[in-house]
Amino acid sequence: xxxxxxxxxxxxxxxxxxxxxxxxxxxxxxxxxxxxxxxxxxxxxxxxxxxxxxxxxxxxxxxxxxxxxxxxxxxxxxxxxxxxxxxxxxxxxxxxxxxxxxxxxxxxxxxxxxxxxxxxxxxxxxxxxxxxxxxxxxxxxxxxxxxxxxxxxxxxxxxxxxxxxxxxxxxxxxxxxxxxxxxxxxxxxxxxxxxxxxxxxxxxxxxxxxxxxxxxxxxxxxx
Amino acid sequence: xxxxxxxxxxxxxxxxxxxxxxxxxxxxxxxxxxxxxxxxxxxxxxxxxxxxxxxxxxxxxxxxxxxxxxxxxxxxxxxxxxxxxxxxxxxxxxxxxxxxxxxxxxxxxxxxxxxxxxxxxxxxxxxxxxxxxxxxxxxxxxxxxxxxxxxxxxxxxxxxxxxxxxxxxxxxxxxxxxxxxxxxxxxxxxxxxxxxxxxxxxxxxxxxxxxxxxxxxxxxxxx
Numbered sequence: 001x002x003x004x005x006x007x008x009x010x011x012x013x014x015x016x017x018x019x020x021x022x023x024x025x026x027x028x029x030x031x032x033x034x035x036x037x038x039x040x041x042x043x044x045x046x047x048x049x050x051x052x053x054x055x056x057x058x059x060x061x062x063x064x065x066x067x068x069x070x071x072x073x074x075x076x077x078x079x080x081x082x083x084x085x086x087x088x089x090x091x092x093x094x095x096x097x098x099x100x101x102x103x104x105x106x107x108x109x110x111x112x113x114x115x116x117x118x119x120x121x122x123x124x125x126x127x128x129x130x131x132x133x134x135x136x137x138x139x140x141x142x143x144x145x146x147x148x149x150x151x152x153x154x155x156x157x158x159x160x161x162x163x164x165x166x167x168x169x170x171x172x173x174x175x176x177x178x179x180x181x182x183x184x185x186x187x188x189x190x191x192x193x194x195x196x197x198x199x200x201x202x203x204x205x206x207x208x209x210x211x212x213x214x215x216x217x218x219x220x221x222x223x
Numbered sequence: 224x225x226x227x228x229x230x231x232x233x234x235x236x237x238x239x240x241x242x243x244x245x246x247x248x249x250x251x252x253x254x255x256x257x258x259x260x261x262x263x264x265x266x267x268x269x270x271x272x273x274x275x276x277x278x279x280x281x282x283x284x285x286x287x288x289x290x291x292x293x294x295x296x297x298x299x300x301x302x303x304x305x306x307x308x309x310x311x312x313x314x315x316x317x318x319x320x321x322x323x324x325x326x327x328x329x330x331x332x333x334x335x336x337x338x339x340x341x342x343x344x345x346x347x348x349x350x351x352x353x354x355x356x357x358x359x360x361x362x363x364x365x366x367x368x369x370x371x372x373x374x375x376x377x378x379x380x381x382x383x384x385x386x387x388x389x390x391x392x393x394x395x396x397x398x399x400x401x402x403x404x405x406x407x408x409x410x411x412x413x414x415x416x417x418x419x420x421x422x423x424x425x426x427x428x429x430x431x432x433x434x435x436x437x438x439x440x441x442x443x444x445x446x
Contacts, residue, residue, distance in 0.1 A: 045259070052322060062311045067321035073296075074314040083370035088285045091297040099275060102325045172409070 003030035010202035014166030024194035115202035120175035151188035226253035229280040233425035237389030247417035318369035338425035343398035
C-alpha cells in the first residue's frame with residue numbers, strides 16, 4: 001500500500017498532526033507532502049489534492065480521503081490498532097473524538113497551535129474556560145478509568161489520543177493550569193518519539209503565519 | 224438490544240434527525256426521549272443523559288453515546304448496512320460525512336433547520352454561497368457516479384444521507400435554487416417514510432425557538 005499524506009505547516013496545523021501521529025503509531029511508510037498554509041497559492045495547491053482544498057489529505061492508490069477523522073477510520077480499518085477493542089469503549093472513544101472533531105471552537109480560535117510558543121495566559125473568557133474544563137474532565141475521567149492499562153485515554157494509544165494531541169500542545173504553549181493526572185497524560189503524549197519529531201520539525205520551519213501568532217509580541221495576555 | 228435515543232425538537236434539531244433516520248433505516252426498535260431545546264432547564268435535563276449536555280444521545284444497556292456521527296458508527300458496527308460495502312467508497316462516505324460534521328458553519332447558522340418554514344431568500348453572503356455550492360457539488364458528484372445503483376449519495380441509503388438530510392430540509396425551507404439532479408436527490412430524501420413522519424411531527428410541535436425563527440416575520444430576505 002502506497003500512501004501520501006498532505007499536511008500543512010507542522011508548527012501550526014493541528015488537523016495535520018492527528019492522522020500523521022496515527023500513521024507513525026501504525027508504523028506505516030508514507031510520503032509526506034507539505035503545503036504551507038495561508039500563502040497566496042495555498043488553496044490552488046490544495047485543490048490539486050482534494051475537492052475541499054484543506055489539509056490533511058490521505059492519498060491512496062485508489063482515492064484521496066480528506067478530513068482527519070475519516071483518514072483515521074480508514075487507516076484503522078486497513079491496519080487495525082486504532083480504536084479500543086471493546087465495542088463500548090470504542091463507541092466512547094469515537095464520541096470523545098467526534099466531540100473534538102466538531103467542537104471546542106473557543107480553544108481552536110483563541111489558543112491556536114504554535115509549537116514555538118511558551119507563554120502564560122490569564123483566562124477570563126467564560127466560554128473558553130468551560131471548554132478547557134470539559135477537555136480536562138475528559139482526560140481525568142479516562143485516565144482514572146484506564147490508568148492501569150496504559151498511559152493514554154483508553155489505556156493503550158488510540159485515535160482518541162491523536163485527536164487530543166494538538167490540545168496537549170496548546171495547553172503547553174499557553175501554560176493552562178492542570179492537575180497532576182492531566183500533567184501525566186500530557187507528558188505521555190509529549191514523550192512520544194513521533195511527537196518529538198513533529199515538534200522539532202515545526203519549530204525549525206521558516207514560515208510565520210500571522211493569524212496564529214496573535215499573542216507573540218504580548219507580555220501580559222488576558223484571554 | 225434496548226435503545227433509547229434522546230433528541231431535541233423535531234422541528235429544529237438537525238443533529239437529532241441524523242441518527243434517528245439511521246435507526247429507522249435499520250428498522251430498530253427504540254424509545255424516543257424528547258428534550259425541548261433552549262428552555263431554562265434544557266442543559267440540566269440533558270446532563271442527566273450524557274456528560275456534554277447536548278442532543279443526540281444514544282443510550283444502550285451499557286453506556287451513553289453522545290455525538291451523531293459516533294452513534295451512527297456504533298449502530299453500523301452493531302447492525303451493519305450503514306456505510307457502503309466497498310472500502311474506498313466507505314472512506315469517501317466518511318469524508319463527506321465528516322465534512323458535514325465539522326463544517327458548513329454558514330449554512331448551519333444562517334439557514335437554521337425549521338420544518339415549518341417555506342420562504343425564498345436572496346443570497347448575497349459569499350461565504351454562505353460557497354458552502355451551498357460545495358454541498359451541491361458533493362450531491363452532483365455522488366449522484367453522477369452512483370445514479371445507476373439507487374437514489375442516494377452512494378446508490379443505496381447510507382450514513383452519508385443521514386448527515387445531509389437536514390441540509391435537504393434547509394434548502395427546501397429557504398428555496399435554494401438547484402439543478403434537476405439535486406432536485407431528484409432532495410425528493411428521494413423527502414419521500415422517505417421516516418422523513419415524512421419526522422417532518423409531520425416537527426410541524427405539530429408547540430415549542431417555538433426564537434433563535435431558529437430569524438426569518439419568520441420577514442417578507443423579503445437577503446442573506
